Amino acid sequence: MNTPLRRVAVAVMVMVVALLVNATYLQVVKADDLRSDPRNSRVLLDEYSRQRGQISAGGTVLAGSVATDDRYKYLREYPSDPSAYAPVTGFYSMQYGKTGLELAEDPLLSGNDSSLFGRRLIDMFSGRDPRGANVLTTLNPMMQQVAYEQMTSKGYTGAVVAIEPSTGKILTMVSTPSYDPNELSGHDGAAGRAAWERLSTDPSQPMLNRAVSQTYPPGSTFKTIVTAAALSNGVAGPNDQFTAAPNITLPGTSTTLENYNGSTCGDQATASLYEAFRRSCNTAFVELGVKVGAAKLKDEAAAFGIGVEDPPGVPIPVAESTVGPIPDNAALGQSSIGQRDVSMTPLNVAVIAATIANGGTRMQPYLVDQTQAPDLSELSKTKPVSIGQAVSPQVASTLTDLMVASEANTAGGGRSPYQIASKTGTAEHGSNPRNTPPHAWYMAFAPAQNPKIAIAVIVENGGDRALAATGGSVAAPIARSVLDAGLAGG
Amino acid sequence: MSAPPPPSAGAFPSPPGGFAPAPPPSTRRNQELLLLAGAAGITTVSLFIVEASQEQSITTDIAKYGVAFLALFGIAHLAVRRFAPFADPLLLPIVALLNGLGLVLIHRLDLAEAQKAAYDATSVPSPDANQQIMWTGLGIVVFISLLIVLRDYRTLARYTYTLGLVGLVALAIPALLPSRFSEVNGAKIWIRLPGFSMQPGEFAKILLIIFFAGVLVAKRDLFTAAGKHFLGMEWPRPRDMGPILIVWIVCIGVLVLEKDLGTSLLIFGTVLVMIYIATERVGWLIIGGGLLALGFVFAYQLFGHVRVRVDTWLNPFDDYHNTGYQISQSMFGFATGGLAGTGLGSGRPQQVPFAKTDFIVTTIGEELGLIGLTAVLMLFLIFIVRGLRTALAVRDSFGKLLAAGLSFTIAIQIFVVVGGVTKLIPLTGLTTPFISYGGSSLLANYALLGLLIKISDAARAPAPTRKRPPAPIADAATEMVRRPESRASE
Numbered sequence: 001m002n003t004p005l006r007r008v009a010v011a012v013m014v015m016v017v018a019l020l021v022n023a024t025y026l027q028v029v030k031a032d033d034l035r036s037d038p039r040n041s042r043v044l045l046d047e048y049s050r051q052r053g054q055i056s057a058g059g060t061v062l063a064g065s066v067a068t069d070d071r072y073k074y075l076r077e078y079p080s081d082p083s084a085y086a087p088v089t090g091f092y093s094m095q096y097g098k099t100g101l102e103l104a105e106d107p108l109l110s111g112n113d114s115s116l117f118g119r120r121l122i123d124m125f126s127g128r129d130p131r132g133a134n135v136l137t138t139l140n141p142m143m144q145q146v147a148y149e150q151m152t153s154k155g156y157t158g159a160v161v162a163i164e165p166s167t168g169k170i171l172t173m174v175s176t177p178s179y180d181p182n183e184l185s186g187h188d189g190a191a192g193r194a195a196w197e198r199l200s201t202d203p204s205q206p207m208l209n210r211a212v213s214q215t216y217p218p219g220s221t222f223k224t225i226v227t228a229a230a231l232s233n234g235v236a237g238p239n240d241q242f243t244a245a246p247n248i249t250l251p252g253t254s255t256t257l258e259n260y261n262g263s264t265c266g267d268q269a270t271a272s273l274y275e276a277f278r279r280s281c282n283t284a285f286v287e288l289g290v291k292v293g294a295a296k297l298k299d300e301a302a303a304f305g306i307g308v309e310d311p312p313g314v315p316i317p318v319a320e321s322t323v324g325p326i327p328d329n330a331a332l333g334q335s336s337i338g339q340r341d342v343s344m345t346p347l348n349v350a351v352i353a354a355t356i357a358n359g360g361t362r363m364q365p366y367l368v369d370q371t372q373a374p375d376l377s378e379l380s381k382t383k384p385v386s387i388g389q390a391v392s393p394q395v396a397s398t399l400t401d402l403m404v405a406s407e408a409n410t411a412g413g414g415r416s417p418y419q420i421a422s423k424t425g426t427a428e429h430g431s432n433p434r435n436t437p438p439h440a441w442y443m444a445f446a447p448a449q450n451p452k453i454a455i456a457v458i459v460e461n462g463g464d465r466a467l468a469a470t471g472g473s474v475a476a477p478i479a480r481s482v483l484d485a486g487l488a489g490g
Numbered sequence: 491m492s493a494p495p496p497p498s499a500g501a502f503p504s505p506p507g508g509f510a511p512a513p514p515p516s517t518r519r520n521q522e523l524l525l526l527a528g529a530a531g532i533t534t535v536s537l538f539i540v541e542a543s544q545e546q547s548i549t550t551d552i553a554k555y556g557v558a559f560l561a562l563f564g565i566a567h568l569a570v571r572r573f574a575p576f577a578d579p580l581l582l583p584i585v586a587l588l589n590g591l592g593l594v595l596i597h598r599l600d601l602a603e604a605q606k607a608a609y610d611a612t613s614v615p616s617p618d619a620n621q622q623i624m625w626t627g628l629g630i631v632v633f634i635s636l637l638i639v640l641r642d643y644r645t646l647a648r649y650t651y652t653l654g655l656v657g658l659v660a661l662a663i664p665a666l667l668p669s670r671f672s673e674v675n676g677a678k679i680w681i682r683l684p685g686f687s688m689q690p691g692e693f694a695k696i697l698l699i700i701f702f703a704g705v706l707v708a709k710r711d712l713f714t715a716a717g718k719h720f721l722g723m724e725w726p727r728p729r730d731m732g733p734i735l736i737v738w739i740v741c742i743g744v745l746v747l748e749k750d751l752g753t754s755l756l757i758f759g760t761v762l763v764m765i766y767i768a769t770e771r772v773g774w775l776i777i778g779g780g781l782l783a784l785g786f787v788f789a790y791q792l793f794g795h796v797r798v799r800v801d802t803w804l805n806p807f808d809d810y811h812n813t814g815y816q817i818s819q820s821m822f823g824f825a826t827g828g829l830a831g832t833g834l835g836s837g838r839p840q841q842v843p844f845a846k847t848d849f850i851v852t853t854i855g856e857e858l859g860l861i862g863l864t865a866v867l868m869l870f871l872i873f874i875v876r877g878l879r880t881a882l883a884v885r886d887s888f889g890k891l892l893a894a895g896l897s898f899t900i901a902i903q904i905f906v907v908v909g910g911v912t913k914l915i916p917l918t919g920l921t922t923p924f925i926s927y928g929g930s931s932l933l934a935n936y937a938l939l940g941l942l943i944k945i946s947d948a949a950r951a952p953a954p955t956r957k958r959p960p961a962p963i964a965d966a967a968t969e970m971v972r973r974p975e976s977r978a979s980e
Contacts (some may be wrong), residue, residue, distance in 0.1 A: 001770065001891075008766075012878070015901060016904075019908045027824050027825060030822075054908065
């Protein structure tokens, strides 16, 4: 029996060698692939022990990492006015993942991005812990804070988006009500879970970024698109006459549609386009929209970025704005005053204002101005990108004149030290629109002849004015405060 | 069988003054004590490292576990000194080191669980290391009892059929019990009663090895009966294949009814090798291999759980979130460990499900790296080879087969477990001997160690000196037949 015993001993050695060869393959040859597999939760956990990069705005640190003495080494902190910046920064949570820029710029912030490879290598050899890159946003902290204070001091639900027309830089992105991302980034799991439970079940949806993730009926602000389509296609000029009647029957139906408060459009039988735009007369725009036609209206809307692919310049995902289906003239009439199925993000409304301000050239909006390596050397700088001419400079100029006239006709208008071009909107919504407080809109840019800032404000459900709310009375004052803050500073 | 040692014939003339008294035969017990002290040292240092990197402070657990470890193996050593003085000095220290390492890893995973519980604000589970110490204690009680009770392991041969029957029944009980008493995590291999649960398969394994050693010694003729000469070797006659077919059917039954691929592979492989050693015929290995292949093809075709295991083995990441989760996590763990490991207490082995039992080898691979895994496999290899050496050295066939079976079963188990978690072969749910958490496994393996030590004691004990060379049979006086005396009474 001894010969087979010796052979069995050899077989056992072969078995152990096979195990070792396989283990070597797994732990040495294939190890890198497996380590970098995104499903490997150890990678994520390693990130917590690495110093994550900063997110900042004009020298203000919005998100940073501070060293702790617990086993995760670093705590993510949102030191300055966290609720005001939450829609931009998002949160960074061990349990619930990431949102906002924390998610969009994660490879850079965590230091995993390939552009940081060389530095990681140096860090490895010099024995320094790898660090993440910094993200510098385009936000103007003054405007951001004013916008947030204005919205929250009155308890408004809504959003404010401001853009630099010549570049597309997003200067303000506020969504209210908001939340404190510090509550979700802590290392205390129970506290984090409690905060998550509270925030995610809150009916006011504090974690919803209304500026980009939510669409609303644009109401009368959409009249700028109808006007732009009419002017660009030669359908009508500013002096062409339209009905001034207080109400109009939608083509092919018995449904009537009326002007705000049922008033006539001025004191004549007809009103010019200029007058209709200034007074925001619904009946005239139903007529104008039908005259323009669905195809041209849709084309013009697309030129302003409505219903086209989410521009990649904003790293945070943007909900798609849409004109909706326009099957007949009745639908076209309703759509022409920004109702029915037209729905837009506040960002897109701000883009419309910025495009008109920029002489009709639509710039791609963006939120990240620069990225910096941990040693503060520049990694990348965003170059403004033009995504097309929505209207000619002449049409843009005419639209500006119309919007200046509209501002003069809006409550509180004309008191600023600079000229504002604006359009208000009071959008009905809900299943019983007559008795549901309307959304109050205001889009504007200033100074009208040398625009520095374009802005869109929405206050959901009439803010504090309920059914009596209008864009001019509720949303406009907020936008003017933000414009004041932005223009005074620069 | 080896021939009896040649009689020490007195052919030489006695030197003047006669022979000096022979030195006492070396027992090597002090070597064992030294190695045990080394094992205790490694275990204690490892506990320090774990605590230092996990808690950043040293708790009383070290003293508790360290003292318990010292006391248990001190007693075991004394028992070996008293009851098996000539036993192989490596077996007990290797088991002590493996058991100590298991204890360290279980304690380390306890700490991870406690941390998670603190993080989740749930109650901290009672530490499994305490249980493991208790099971180790019971295991050593079983071990010492075997040394004392079993004066001569050959007495076991008398109970061949009884033990075999008990083994089969133990193996079959979980299959016959309703699932709620026998199923844990999908494997029907338990007996679960309130306040008590065990895996009878662990014990059945040893009983069946004893049974087969007995049967093979008694009925070797049955297996060696001349058969046909075919393909260059002697094949057994079909009618002699009954016993192995029965084992095959039993193993398939275990696989089908208990969904336990590991145990059926373990038992069948061990029996096959024992037959080979007993008969010295390769033909049996070929037949057995064929039956094994047939069994698996058959099982793969018919049974879903076998198919799932094999598919998961081939493409572990395809169903990452379900069947592939364990093996994927295990591979991530090995890859994270790399060559040198993350260091004890610094990895995240708790990411792998069942890290304390089926996947404890992954914990070794992650925290001690390929180097640590190699060291552990070498310990097992030395243990198995020392066991096979015992089989070579021992003089009786029953002892040879028993020692070979017991050693080889550890070899298969290591191969199946380590091969399973490193994706060399499909995953099966077996524990790692002496390291994994679990009472049944520890008790059974300590019983195995006891038997092996007992056989090695017999193998290494100096042969009883014969008073005189046996007289030729024709010259011998008739003797009164007596029962064979056991050695302890000599």
